[in-house]
Amino acid sequence: MKNLVLVLAVTVVLVFLNFLIPTLINPYIFQILILCGINVILAVSLNLINGFTGQFSIGHAGFMAIGGYTCAAITFYLGPHVANKAASMGLSATIVGTSFFVLSLVAGGLASAIAGFLVGLPSLRLRGDYLAIVTLGFGEIIRVVILNVNAVGGARGFADIPRYTNFFWVSFFAFVTIVVVRNLTSSTHGRAFLSVREDEIAAEALGINTTRYKVLAFVIGAFFAGVAGGLFGHYLMYLHTNSFTFMKSFEVVIMVVLGGMGSITGSVIAAGLLTVLPEALRPVKEFRMVIYASLLIFLMIARPQGLFGMRELSLQTFRSLPFRMGKKEQKGPEKTRDGTRFQKRRGTKVRAPKRLDHS
């Protein structure tokens, strides 16, 4: 009951924001928020696969493409029929249109989920690096296949997609994605995902069906990526496979890595940051990608756990703030007698590693 009230409340707030925000900021920035929302859905769904279940997938753009094209194909080809039917039955066009849109989004998501299932199957036998390449490969294969389907435009791209995406739908689905993934990961299933990530053999030995959970992660992650793709298509009103190359997959991976693999808050914030950053970097557009790449390398060396690591930001954090303010930081390398901050010789001190090494 409490949850239902919460969901309704959030929906109302989002509808309100949908009409309020455009009056406050200029429409271009408002559209950036929509892109942020789409990226949030992508990042959180990828985090489920990469971060929580430890399956390194870099083909997320492929799922997005399937969802986007399926959804667009449904609204483009079936939309007019449904509209006619509705008109002849005397129903309001906008309500029918919007509900049909939501249904087609779900359909797109389901199509992606099926693809996720098919991609998840080989993941059973493959470890990290191989899986990464296979998912990359699937992403490319999906793209090449779509490129050859003339019904959705092929090399010409799919134009004249009706405009259905607005701030409300994007933020609503972002909210849904976050809630679903959050609930999933803080349940027993979530523990199963984490156990698959930490040590698959041990998990299997403890009776957890790792196969089932790996595939489940792919299916759910792909579903939301498909929804994001549908929203994307109806925002851009035009779809072309050039938007779904492995560069796109890498970008989502960077978002997840930056935010912290295993942290939903991290993904959300990183998605927002990395949507806004390219816009901010417009003055130095030639160096944009160089900055991105250097950022990625720097991040991996300096702070591989990303911004949030595996921690989340919850109400609890804020509530317990007053009590935590005075806590001292953990110390890094000790100061030696002459005040320098690092050790002079290699490996003089034998330290017990903080985590068990998986080498």
Next chain:
Amino acid sequence: MQEFLQQLVNGITWGSIYALIALGYTMVYGILRLINFAHGDVYMVGAFVAYFAARLVGAPGPVSPIAAVLVLLIAMGSCALLGVGIERGAYKPLRKSPRLTALITAIGVSLLLENLGIIVFGPDPKFFPQIVTPRQMELIPGVLVGRHQIVILAVSILLMLLLQLVVLRTKIGKAMRAVSFNRQAASLMGISTDNVITFTFAVGSALAAAAGVLVGLSNPKIDPLMGIMPGIKAFVAAVLGGIGNIPGAMIGGLIMGVAEVMVVGYVSSTFRDAIAFALLIVILLVKPTGLLGTGMAEKV
């Protein structure tokens, strides 16, 4: 029949290129268990260095064979340095980190090289000077083999034989094999793993550079993004042959080249890039260790 033989010639030529690049992947993976995504971009840098070096020695214009070899060596040398630099700068700090971190860093280095290439070399494709004058020879009636295709084949075979020699008959080669077998035990035996890893990267990068130069010869258009697809395909070739296995990489490369050309020639050219991935998925499902690879039991 002629068409088939011609396609075979095309395929073997490409296969040797893939083999050269795949060798770098397979050696690095064998030692560090890292897929060096940046390897394809080292291939690109090799082609560009050779482009500039060739212009230095007088191209476009007739170039003596010695100068041509010099261009090749310059390219190989500078890429060896580049490979060592990448290893020291980006991969070494992550030796103790989880493999995923290193993989992401590799992707980052790859992106960095590509985009730096675009900024430094310009995004437009450049025309690689013809340091080997093209001439067609008709071995079998109807099957034309270009002079540069023969050069590619000859140089590739030579380099691969050299590599086999180094790996099987020298001390450093023995050290490489030891380190790829078990890094900790090798270091306990007194082998300087850092040096071996550096050497491996240097050799792998030099081979990729050679591939870049050879490709520039026969397909004289080079641009900063030319390394992406060949890099991925060469990786697939390495997996096909059994990653970590040097003869496997060579065979994998050849199979990859021939398969691609055959599919494009006889089936459909739209699936040229997809064939690589399809092959990969098939091999990983059927025999994940690759053709010549040996399975390693995972210790619990």
Next chain:
Amino acid sequence: MSWFLVERVLFLFGRVEQEVKMSFTRREVLKGIAFCVSLFAVVLTACSYLSCAKKSEEIRIGEFGSLTGTTATFGISTKNGIDLAIEEINTAGGLEGKLFKVIVEDDQGRPEEAATAVRKLIEQDRVIAVLGEVASSRTLAGAPFCQNAGVPMITPSSTNPKVTEVGDFVFRVCFIDPFQGKVAALFAYDSLGARKAAILRDIKNDYSVGLAEFFATTLVSRGGKIVGDESYSEGDIDFRAQLTSIKAKSPDVIFVPGYYTEVGLVARQARELGIKAPLLGGDGWVSDRLIEIGGAALNGCYFTNHYWEGDPDPAVQSFVSAYKKRFGGNPDALAALAYDAAKLLVVSLKTLSSEDPGAFKTLVGNPTARTEKLREEALAKLRDILAVTRDFPGVTGSINIDEKRNAVKPAIFLKIENGEYKYIGKVLP
């Protein structure tokens, strides 16, 4: 921060042990969040501030193109053409004393970036017209926003017929693929005497795919036969497999409607494989680099173009020399079309300013709440003027805009002989 970098460098030399902290305190979490939020805020403020610094007495034109990415040369050529045109106009005093300002946005060669770029130009920079793009896929991504916002858009080089079908605010100054493909096929059949043709198209490029289709349809309806239909992907460097397959079918001509980047190599490899048939292509061949990449292999090949830099017409020659002086190197068709598009826009604005000075004034500088409505009407008037363009003297030929907002222009056939372009003829629509 500097300590950190020093530590990094020293680590490279093996002097320091790396200690990676795997957990962090609440304080760090808060610091992190504060950092992100402030970064976000700073960035947003910077964005809006930067774009607020506008001069009030200038006429703003927007341009979007692929300045980075695989097709960067197209975007840069286009930008050069537009820059040259606007500079010439500004040096001559602008229009009614008001100078033009071109705001350029990069779309990185990606459709969604094109859409974002166009939105930014319309909504943030409040441009009065948008010029762009070369690739139809990116023009198609940006066009709906121009149409919805009532801002005229002129594409210099997109040839996909769908582009102008988006709406009445979208124009183009080049011919469209159906026309180009048709004349190429007729040329092949009538002038070259080809009865059997093979096609090698770029499957990733809608321009190439479209052109190939139109060529095939016309050739077949004329009585010819398509004996081979192969494809490659933009960026490929090896076409021997496809060419070997084509060779086996012995075509009289090979139609290669791709970009110059691949065409040069295709020609080379075709000759290496012993294929004697001439190659025929479209305006994607046009570039300084074509002959450099293709070399002697291109001799005896033909292609259609919008213009020819050797055209003795003084207007063309003065454009070529001005471009050479400003940018070095010969202008390609993309630069020439962009130049024409920019000049056409300015000329139309001039017409507007003489017909309706009040409307023209609303297009200058920042729009205010008061002038918003008037501005919309002025833009609609601009659109109407563009729509009835007749005999506009462009360097790419005389431009007439038809009722579908496409330019009705002749196609020029060029032959490559001894490394030079030879003018063969003009085909009128």
